[in-house]
Amino acid sequence: MMRPIFSQHRLAALMALCMSLAVAACSTSVTRMDTGEVKDLSGAWNDTDSQQVSEEMIRDVLDRPWIGEFSRAENRQPAVIVGEVSNLSHEHINVNTFVADVERALINSGKVQFVASSTERQEIRGERKDQDLNASEATRKAMGQEKGADFMLKGTINTIIDASGKTQLRFYQVDLTLISLADNRKVWIGQKKIKKLVERSNLRF
Amino acid sequence: MKVGHVVAACRIVLLLGALALAGCASYSDSFGVVERNLSSRQYDAALQDIEKEADSKTGRALYLLNKGMVLRMKRDFTGSNQALEAAKAEMERLYAASVSENALSFVVNDATVSYAGDDYEQVLVHLYMALNYLELGQPGDARVEALQVDIKLREIGEKIPGNKFTEDALSRYLTGMIYEDLGEWSDAMIAYRKAYEAYQKYQANYGLAMPDLLKRDLLRLARRQGLTDEVAYYSKEFGIEPPHEEDRATEHEGELVFILNNGLAPIKREKVVATSGPPHSVAVELASHKPVSPAPPVLVNIALPYYESRPNGVLGARVSISGRQASTQMMENIDAIARASLDARMPAITARSVARAVSKVAIQESVDRAGGRDNDLAVELLSSFVVRVAAMATERADTRSWLTLPANVQLARLALPPGSYTVRVDLLGAGEQVIASSEYPEVIIGEKRKTYLTQHWVSN
Numbered sequence: 001m002m003r004p005i006f007s008q009h010r011l012a013a014l015m016a017l018c019m020s021l022a023v024a025a026c027s028t029s030v031t032r033m034d035t036g037e038v039k040d041l042s043g044a045w046n047d048t049d050s051q052q053v054s055e056e057m058i059r060d061v062l063d064r065p066w067i068g069e070f071s072r073a074e075n076r077q078p079a080v081i082v083g084e085v086s087n088l089s090h091e092h093i094n095v096n097t098f099v100a101d102v103e104r105a106l107i108n109s110g111k112v113q114f115v116a117s118s119t120e121r122q123e124i125r126g127e128r129k130d131q132d133l134n135a136s137e138a139t140r141k142a143m144g145q146e147k148g149a150d151f152m153l154k155g156t157i158n159t160i161i162d163a164s165g166k167t168q169l170r171f172y173q174v175d176l177t178l179i180s181l182a183d184n185r186k187v188w189i190g191q192k193k194i195k196k197l198v199e200r201s202n203l204r205f
Numbered sequence: 206m207k208v209g210h211v212v213a214a215c216r217i218v219l220l221l222g223a224l225a226l227a228g229c230a231s232y233s234d235s236f237g238v239v240e241r242n243l244s245s246r247q248y249d250a251a252l253q254d255i256e257k258e259a260d261s262k263t264g265r266a267l268y269l270l271n272k273g274m275v276l277r278m279k280r281d282f283t284g285s286n287q288a289l290e291a292a293k294a295e296m297e298r299l300y301a302a303s304v305s306e307n308a309l310s311f312v313v314n315d316a317t318v319s320y321a322g323d324d325y326e327q328v329l330v331h332l333y334m335a336l337n338y339l340e341l342g343q344p345g346d347a348r349v350e351a352l353q354v355d356i357k358l359r360e361i362g363e364k365i366p367g368n369k370f371t372e373d374a375l376s377r378y379l380t381g382m383i384y385e386d387l388g389e390w391s392d393a394m395i396a397y398r399k400a401y402e403a404y405q406k407y408q409a410n411y412g413l414a415m416p417d418l419l420k421r422d423l424l425r426l427a428r429r430q431g432l433t434d435e436v437a438y439y440s441k442e443f444g445i446e447p448p449h450e451e452d453r454a455t456e457h458e459g460e461l462v463f464i465l466n467n468g469l470a471p472i473k474r475e476k477v478v479a480t481s482g483p484p485h486s487v488a489v490e491l492a493s494h495k496p497v498s499p500a501p502p503v504l505v506n507i508a509l510p511y512y513e514s515r516p517n518g519v520l521g522a523r524v525s526i527s528g529r530q531a532s533t534q535m536m537e538n539i540d541a542i543a544r545a546s547l548d549a550r551m552p553a554i555t556a557r558s559v560a561r562a563v564s565k566v567a568i569q570e571s572v573d574r575a576g577g578r579d580n581d582l583a584v585e586l587l588s589s590f591v592v593r594v595a596a597m598a599t600e601r602a603d604t605r606s607w608l609t610l611p612a613n614v615q616l617a618r619l620a621l622p623p624g625s626y627t628v629r630v631d632l633l634g635a636g637e638q639v640i641a642s643s644e645y646p647e648v649i650i651g652e653k654r655k656t657y658l659t660q661h662w663v664s665n
Contacts (some may be wrong), residue, residue, distance in 0.1 A: 042297070087345060090352035092290075161356055164363070166300075204301040 043170060043198030045093045053174050054101030056192040061102065066178065066187040067111050070150065080106065080178070081115045081149035089159035089172065102153070102176070115149040151178050151187065166200040232264070232316065233472045233604035239271070240469065240515075243609070243663040248279040263306070263319040266295040267605060270322070270330065274609035278661045282337040289334045296322050296330070312564055314508075315557060315603035324361045325542045326607045328354060328373045335379060336464065339657040344386050351380035351396075369410045369545050374403035375537035375614055378419055382462065385426070386655050394426050411541035415443075416534045418618060424448055459650035461619045461628065463524045463533065466611035466661040468517035470539050473510040473547070475602035478558075503569050504593045507558045509551075510602040512544050517612060517664045518634045519641075524617045525629045526648075533615035540612040554603070565596040611661060623652040632662055 033039065038048050070078040082103060085095040106112040116124060131140050155176040162169040171193065178188040242251035252275050258268040273288035299321035309317040322330070335350035354376045362371040381396035400419055407413040420443040427435040428448055440447045522533045572592045573585075628645040643660065650656050 087349065090349060090356060092346060092349050159352075163356065163360060201301040204298075204303050205305055 040196075043168070043196055045089070045091050045172065047097075049172065049194055050094075050098045051101070052194065053192045054098040054105070057098070057102050057174075057176055057190045058105035060190045061106065061176075061178070061188055062109055062111070064188050070187075071111075074150075077111060077113050078150045079113045079115050079147055080151045080153055082117050083152045083154040085153075085155040085157070085176070087157050089157045090161060091159070093157055095155075095157065098174075099153075099155075113147075115147055121146070149181055151180055153178055166202060168198040168200070170196045170198060172196075231475055231601050231604040232267075233474060233606075233608065236472065236608050239275075240608075240663070243275070243278070243469070244665045248275055251275050252279075263317065264605065265319070266292050266299065266322055267320050267607065269295060270326070270607045271609045273330075274333065274607075274661075277333065277337055277659075278609075280340075282341045286334055286337045289330050289337070292322075293330055293334075296327055310557070311561060312568070313599045314561070314601045315554065316601060316605065318603075320605045323543070323546050323606065325370050325373070325539070325546055326610070328357055328361070328370075328376060329539070329607075329610060331357065332373070332376045332379065335376075335383065336657065336659055339383070339462075339655075340659065344383055347383050348387060351376070351383050354380065369406075369549060370542060372399070372403035372406055373537075374400050374407050374413075375616075377403050378416075378422075378536065381422065381426075382655060390426065390430060394430055394432075397423050397426060407538075410545060411538050413535060413538050413541070416536055416616075418534055418536075418616065420445060421448070455620060457623065457652050458620045459623050459652055460655045461524070461526065461621055461626075461648065461650060462655050462657045463522070463531070463617045463619070463628070463630065464657065464659040465522045465533050465615040465617075465630075465632075466659060467519055467522075467615055468612035469515045469663055470606065470608060470610035470612055471512040471514045471543050472608060473602070473604035473606050474513050475508050475604055476511055478507045478509050503566050504597050505562045505566055506597055506600050507555075507562055508600050508602040509555060509558060510547065510604050512547055514540055515612065517662075519632045519662055519664060520635060521615060521633050522617070522660075523631045523633060524619055525631070526619060526621060526626045529619055529621065531617040531619040533617040535613055536616045537614040538612075539610055539614065543606065558600075561600070565600070569593060569596055621650045623650055625649050628658060630660060 035047070036051070040046065040048070067078060082099055085099055087093050087095060103114055107114050125143075128141055128143055132143070135141075153176060155174065158173045158175075160171040160173075162171075172195075174190075174192045174194075176190040177186055179186055239251045239254045242248070242254065252272065255268060255271045255275060258264055258271075261268055269288045269292035273285045273292060276282075276288060277285035299319050303319065306318045321327075331350045331354040335347040335354075338344070338347040338350065354373065358372060358376075377396050377400035381393045381400060384390070384393035384396055397419065401415070401423060404413070404415040404419060408415065420439065423439050424436060424443070424445060425448050427439060436447050439445075521535075524531050524533070569589075569592050572588050575588075626648050628648045630643050630645070631639045632641045634640045641662070645658060648656060648658060
């Protein structure tokens, strides 16, 4: 006599599997983390990358001679403006976080002044126009007194992806350049490279 | 209670559970309401219906894809991108095959496996996100999507070597336009070349001819980049005179890129291939070890999906702006791509269905035997009956697909001096007969920039 395709044990096991599937429930859990802690989930650009880039850039930009050279020549601190940091990578990266980090470090160093960016300026000009109409004579700020920037901070984020099957190699390169507005000279170039190996899982429950 | 009772009862519970999981209507049947709302442009009502699927565990990707598509019909491009981005994340999560879902699909049906999207659907998410960003005036973000398409296509090409869909021509062409808009000429040239290769494959696989737009773009860009050999090659290949040096008068002109998402993608229906009676080999096996008890005949059916195109009278569109006119050209035939994709998968789907039929026969047979030992006629009959109903009812074809995609995508480009325009779009049926018209006021054309405008037409 031939054996049946499904034995009692196999059926029971299958049943148990189906039941556990139905029972599997989940509830939200929240764990507070230190912002310096490294936690990689998908392999995409995350807070750790942003922090690593800003730290590297800050260390580099403050160490270089361009600040001293400018201060000696002009007898004042350089004024810097943030231009566009264009995302040429394959991910929707928020560049504002590390640009803000770099900006903060430069201002707090006391060696550099920052000028509001073009979008911020529009808002401030609107406010000044409003002051012109509504603010008292003593507190009104005049137009045409803005401080012009000496340098512009620009940059790019690039990625190179190499993938085979479930393995992916991601290479990020962030370049920041400080360009003199007077003569288009590049006074500083900062670069940070990040390389990640992402292995995707083939199975899940 | 005897152990046999418990086992029999458990089996019934299991099969009833499976029955509940499978539901009664197939996925595509429940889409009729949404479709009617779309054709009458009741997008909010359609969204409400789609929202009912929000908690679906296995259909989350589809829910997000449909939501994203309807939101963009409503011209809520930011909302659409949020939904489509979430859909991408869900599809990425489903890259890993689920052990439990696949085990369940072996006894219930294919629809118990989370829907991760067909290859072409996974590519088109990026295309529509790119279009959303372009309509929002963010070519930089559209460029990100273009790069992701490239990665996705490389992955697909590697995964299934004999796959017909390894290149998405429209995505490549759009990539070229995005690069051109950003002034990255050499990348644009590469993208157009890839589109050229992709359309050669489209011609062979789906019978879609190379669009004239692409021919002219290839020639224009090859000339611009000083690739004289390539200019000569394309000129000979297409039988088009190479373009002259760019005209000074049109140098500052911008361009309107009009995209018609025409109709709706084909819908999967179910056909029941075989009913009642197990496959021959199983019948022989059953006869051999079950000679005594005359149990009711074993019932088995095999349900398979097939595609049904949706009727649509619109063949093309004519765009008119202040005296200038352009007609749309067919750029992507999603209907044909979907059909070819299902054809390629059909052997595997059929094999799974047959295997499932065998396992369902085995379950029915094993329940009958367990009942026979108990000598309790009521339990025996009831379990035999339930197990048969469940086996029949759970065998449903997997009719899931991204139903809010258009049947085909058409495109027209129109060069215009910078300014604000009212764009008139006439949808044309057979014999150039105007089926519907619409006007888009205050479309801004920037200097040397492309302005994108899409319309999704769903016929009644």
